Amino acid sequence: MAAPAHATSARRGRVLRALGITPWTQRNVPAQVVAAATSEDVPATAMGTGECVVLLPAGCSPRELDLVGRALMSCGPALARAPRIEVSNGHLPKAPEARAYLVFGEAQAHALGRELPAAVLSRAHIVLADEPNGVLSSGAGKRRLWNALRSLRRALSQPSE
Numbered sequence: 001m002a003a004p005a006h007a008t009s010a011r012r013g014r015v016l017r018a019l020g021i022t023p024w025t026q027r028n029v030p031a032q033v034v035a036a037a038t039s040e041d042v043p044a045t046a047m048g049t050g051e052c053v054v055l056l057p058a059g060c061s062p063r064e065l066d067l068v069g070r071a072l073m074s075c076g077p078a079l080a081r082a083p084r085i086e087v088s089n090g091h092l093p094k095a096p097e098a099r100a101y102l103v104f105g106e107a108q109a110h111a112l113g114r115e116l117p118a119a120v121l122s123r124a125h126i127v128l129a130d131e132p133n134g135v136l137s138s139g140a141g142k143r144r145l146w147n148a149l150r151s152l153r154r155a156l157s158q159p160s161e
Contacts, residue, residue, distance in 0.1 A: 051078055051156060053098040055108040057131055058088035064132035068104070075149050078156065087111045100124060100155050102148065105131035125155035 016022075056068065073080040079102075085092060087108045095115040101124055103109045109128055113121065129148040135141040 051098060052082040052100045052102060052152065053096050054082050054084045055092070055101060055103045055112060056084055056086050057105050057108060058086040060086075060132050064136060067136055068132055071145060071149060075153050079149070079152070091115075098124060100152055101126045102152055103128050104135075105129075125152070127152045127155075 054068070054072065056065075060068075068084070069080075072082060082102070083096070085094070085096070090107060090111050092111050092115045095112075097116075097120050101112060103112060103126060106128070109126070112126070116124075127148045129135070129145045130138075130141040135145050
């Protein structure tokens with residue numbers, strides 16, 4: 001069945017703009033271009049590294065990981081895509097360099113301090129939050145997490161040195 005004459009795409013665009021809705025169109029990208037892109041072509045900041053790293057205790061429950069994920073998503077895509085590293089037995093599996101670190105728990109902060117060089121630690125903005133189970137169990141932990149996220153966003157909004 002053909003679309004009525006009054007339902008043209010130009011009219012639809014005018015009606016949407018009148019309602020305050022910005023009409024978007026999907027771009028068609030050839031499959032060859034998508035397949036040709038590799039991780040070397042993408043800048044490190046677009047892949048979520050270099051800006052912020054999140055350190056979590058090992059063995060977090062799915063509920064705790066969901067809480068962390070939702071909190072990070074509320075702060076925008078840069079934090080939502082931040083790599084999350086689990087610290088087990090007081091050791092980091094790798095010591096990534098970043099502008100800022102969001103650390104859940106004092107044990108993870110001590111592991112970060114042991115693994116990273118002093119020059120990297122002095123340049124980085126390190127924000128300490130309660131462990132995820134502490135955030136789930138108390139209102140004060142949630143308040144401290146939101147304050148930590150606000151401080152982290154403020155630090156990341158400053159131009160890098």
